[in-house]
Amino acid sequence: MRRPGPSSSCRHGSAALPTLLLLLLLLAASAQAQQARTRTDPVEADALKGVFDKIGREMWPSWFSSSVDPCTGAATDDTDTDIDHNPNLNPAIKCNCKYQNNTVCHITKLKMYALDLVGPIPEELRNLTHLTNLNLMQNYLTGPIPSFLGELTALQYLSLAINALSGSVPKELGKLVNLVSLGISINNLNGSLPPELGNMVKLEQLYIDSSGLSGPLPPSFSKLTSLKILWASDNDFTGQIPDYIGSLSNLSDLRFQGNSFQGPLPTTLSNLVQLTSLRIGDIVNGSSSLAFISNMTSLNTLVLRNCRISDNLASVNFSQFAKLSLLDLSFNNITGLVPQALLNLNSLSFLFLGNNSLSGSLPSSIGTSLKNLDFSYNQLSGNFPSWVSPNLTLNLVANNFVVSNSNNSVLLPSGLECLQRDTPCFLGSPQRAPTWGVSNVGRFMEAFERDYIIQSLNASYTVYSSTRLFRNTPDSELFQKARMSPSSLRYFGIGLENGNYVVTLQFAEISFEDSRTWKSLGKRVFDIYIQGERKEQNFDIRKEARGSYAAVQKQYIIPVTRNFLEIHLFWAGKGTCCIPSQGHYGPLISALSVTPAPNAARKRSKNKTGATVGAAVGAVVVGLIVLTGLYVRRQKSRKLSLEQQDLYNTVGRPNLFTYSYGELKTASENFNSSNFLGEGGYGSVYKGKLSDGSVVAVKLLSETSRQGKKQFITEIETISQVQHRNLVKLYGCCLEGNNPLLVYEYLDNGSLDKALFGNGRLNLDWPTRFEICLGIARGLAYLHEESSIRVVHRDIKASNVLLDANLNSKISDFGLAKLYDDKNTHISTKVAGTFGYLAPEYAMRGHMSEKVDVFAFGVVILETIAGRPNYDGRLGEDKAYLLEWVLLLWTLLWAEPTGGAASRRQQLRQVRRLICWIRWQEVSNSC
Structure with a gap:
């Protein structure tokens, strides 16, 4: 019997397979040829x-x-x-x-x-x-927003947000009539919005929050009827919120917090029935009602915080707001009862009604989703309802509740009765050890995916820093963690003796980087109230401390008259929302202490009621922390010589950490010669390894240096104020004994002179040498033009340029630096610097300007290109000095032969241009 063969269709399929493969190859080849x-x-x-x-x-x-x-x-x-x-x-x-x-x-x-x-936005973009x-987005671009961007009329999406751009918004952007989305949030802009932006009638998304803008919103924005998203929080916009905002009927997300808008709120806002998120806050003057929100039933988020609303919650039928998840009406003048319909909303998770005038008792039931409620600082009364449980974050302080008669009082935090209005606790008979409590209110925006934020709803919003040293404090341990709040953070001292107290608040910013990256652009701003009186407005920790991971202290003399002290940190809508990620804003504090004022202390030597509270210590129990195991931190006292005290006064400025002499001695193995790195301008430099494993460079001031202490102080004053990626970072100092020390970052590849012509010279190709010179130029440009203070280094040379592991160049040794003053270019002090790098006008006449550094930089460039030092006595009198040798042989190609395949003709052309420029500078300076 014959075995059955393949079917006809299979045979035809097999025959067609080579043809199909050939066709595919031809198509691929055709596509490749087309490409x-x-x-x-x-x-x-x-x-x-x-x-x-x-x-x-x-x-x-x-x-x-x-x-x-x-x-x-x-x-x-x-x-x-x-x-x-x-x-x-x-x-x-x-x-x-x-x-x-x-x-x-x-x-x-x-x-x-x-x-x-x-750097600035490149002009080459205009050709695209x-x-x-x-x-x-999310870079560290500087300079203005260029007007030529208005020439790119095909643009539909333009995002310049989260940068360091400055200046005003160019009116030329109004030419971008096809633009659908514009983002300039989180920049350092100024001025008002140009009315020409109203020409962008296709605009659907406008992000201008935290951009530094001010003035009224232009009337021309009434033409932006396609807008769906408008974020304008954290600016200084003034005037009333325009009525025309209500005509932008496509809006789904509107944010107007943290400005200087005048009240009342426009009633035309009632037309925005498509809104899913509305955030308005911090309205100045006027009085508004809640009626305008009645038809906004699609809302998921509603924040009308500190808006001067005077109304009754019964004026709104909250049962229609089936999608509402977050409602914040705190810090207003809302009266009446809390509606049962509001608490029954099954979608509602966060309800903040604190600091109003609500009265009556709480409703008898709540929705299944509610987990965070704030009713603090109202006139609520009666017993607590049965729904109160440990699973809720519930803030009930400063009301008129009867705690002891409540059936579920066992579930309430101990001491809550002492935080009701007209509290009888300890009145007139204070305890020996006062009780402390903390109240934390709010919900971070857009933070639903951040685990630690979600956990913080039941963990007091504690933020942790990695173990590290903090500048400007001998006690870094105190700042390793901090308590953060998205809205309102209060500390209560109960049972204090009446009298005056020294209240000390300790802060350090631990959320934002301290580098020229987008992660350094965050801004935290809040207000500080003590006993109801505002002590600080728009307090910015990092601005005050002049950097992150630097301690700053605020101290006040505060009277206590009813055995009760309240410290309130309040977020008024200012600051960035999302650097380095969502949910980093609002008050943050590391520690606080309350001690009797000096005069009062003598009267109560046997009854010490002062305490230091680690601000992040404790656990939340139904939204209220009662800290009873307080600890007293006593500062170590020691006598200082007048000279040491003078140095301490000098470095009392922020951005500086103080090391102990023993710590640095151990780190450098007793300043062992095996750790010797070189000789600085006023002493020796050693490599050191700190106890945490970090490697540093330690500069030891020489006892024989007459100018040493002055140079030391100059370096501290200067470097602590200037920070740039091409400047060596100063970590701190040591002021003990007769040998003050500076502690710098350690750079693996040492100084440029050793890399170029030392015994262990590196093989540097031309692109690397170019980048090294470019890095020095950037550092000098920062010192001369970009820093908040203008600085002339006065001792730029190859040995004062250090190279990190990636051969990035950094300028070091500020011991001879002088603050630059345009009006005082002649100095009476003796000329300082290194022979061979001195500009003629400075060496001969003591005439100092930033050109002194530019001249020396030119010499360093010649050293970098030629591969030989500024002075080499072995080469004979006519060749010993590099500059003289170059000028003598300027017609010849003198560049180092290891330049690789670069064109010798091109090298010669570039070198001639450089030499001609140097000669022109000499002639112009001698005239």
Whole structure:
């Protein structure tokens, strides 16, 4: 019997397989040939290269080089790859290659997101005229928003948010009539919004929060009827919220917190029935009602905090707000009962009604989703309802509740009765040890995905810092953790003796970085009240301490008259919301202490009621912490010599940590010669390893140096005020004994002079040498122009330039620095610096300006290019000094022969230009 063969269809299929493969190969070859025929517009390719050269050189993408056309691969993917939401495509571009019969590509999208790019927005962008999407968000771009962006009229999405841009908003942006989304949030802008922005009638998203803008909202914004999202919080907008806002009927998300808007709220807001999120706060003057929200039944989030609302909750039918998840009506003048319909909402999770005039008892039941309720500082009374449980975060302080008669009083925190109005506890008969409590209210915006924030609802919003040293304090341990609040944080001292007290508040910012990156752009701002009196408005910890991880202390003399003390930290809507991530704003405190004032202390030597409270210590019990195991921290006292005291006064400024002499002696192994790094301007430098494993450089002031102490003080004063990625970072100092010390960051590759012509010289190619010089230039530009104080270093030389592990250059040794004053360029002190680097006008006449550093920098450039030191006595009299030798042989190619494949002719041309510039400078300075 014959075995059955394959069917006819199978045989035909097998025969067709080679044909199909051949067809696929032909199609692939055709596509490859077509792609080979397409090329990026050369003007745009050059512009893109210019952009990366200026701000993205370190992020140079693999898909872009001199030999590869940028519009290839994913950039031309017809599936329209979403580069904005793909973290693997960054930096990235998108191209359209359907121009000129599919032979020319234009760049339509450019994404350089969260790359910590530094510098101004490159002018080369103006040549990318086909851009529809430009995303430069989350970098450290500086300078103004360039007006030429208004020429990119194809733009639909422009995001410059979370940068360090300054200046005003250019009116030319109004030419971007196709723009759908504009983001300039979290920048350092100033001035008012130009009315020309009202021409962007297609705009659907406008993010201008925390941008530094001020003035009234322009009337032309009434034309932005397509707006769906408008974020304008944390600015200084003035006047009333315009009536026309109510005509922007497509709005779904509106934020107006933390401004200087005048009341009342416009009744036209009632037209915004599509709103799902409304946040308004901090209204000045006027009085408003709640009636305008009656038809906003799609709301998920409603915040009308500190809006001067005078109304009754019964004026709104809350049963219609089925989607409402968060309601914050705190700090108003709302009266009447708490409606049962409001607490029955099954979607409601967060309810904040504190600081109003609500009365009566609490409703008998609540919805299944409610987990955080604040009724503090009202006129509520009666017993507590049966729904009170430990699973709720419930704030009930400063009401008229009868705690002892409540059936569930066992579930309430001990001491709650002492925090009701007209509390009888300890009145006139204080305890020997006072009781302390804390009340924390609020919910962080957009923080639902942050685990520690969710946990903090039942853990007191405690924020932890990694173990590290804090500047400006001998007690870093005190600042390793802090208590943070999204809205209102109060501390209560109960049972204090009446009299005057010294209240000391300790702060340190631990959420924001201290570097030139987007993570350093966060801003925390809040107000401080003690006994109901505002002591600080718009208090900014980092601004006050001049940096993160630096301690700052606020101290007040406060009277206690009813055995009760209240310290209130209040967020008024200011500050950034989402750096380094969502939910980092509002009050933050590390510790506080309350001690009897000096005169009062003598009267109560046997009854010490003072205490220091670690602000993040304790656990939440139904929203109230009662701390009973308080500890007293006594400061160690020691006598200081007048000279030491003078030095302590000098470094009392922020941004400086004080080390002990023993700690640094141990770190450097008793200043062992094996750890010797070199000789500085006023002493020796040693490598040290601290107890936490960090490696530092320790400068030991020489006893024989006459100028040493003065230079030491100068360096502290100067470096503590200037911080830049191309300046060596000062960690702190030691002022004990006769040998004061400075502690710097340790840089692995040592000084530039050793790298160039030392015994262990490094093999530096031309691009590396260029980057080293560029880094020095950036550091000098910061000292001369960008820093809050202008500084002339006066001793720029190769040995004062250090290189880190990646050969990034950093300027060191500020011992000879002088603060620069435009009006005083002649100095009477003796000339300081290093022979061979001194500018002629400075060496001969003592004439000092920033050109002194520029001249010395020119000499360092010559050393870097030539590969030889400024002075080499072995070369003979005519060649000993580098500058004289270069001027003598300026017609010859003198560059170091290890320059690789670079063009000798190009090198000579560049060197001649440099020498001509130096000679011109000498002539101009001698005139």
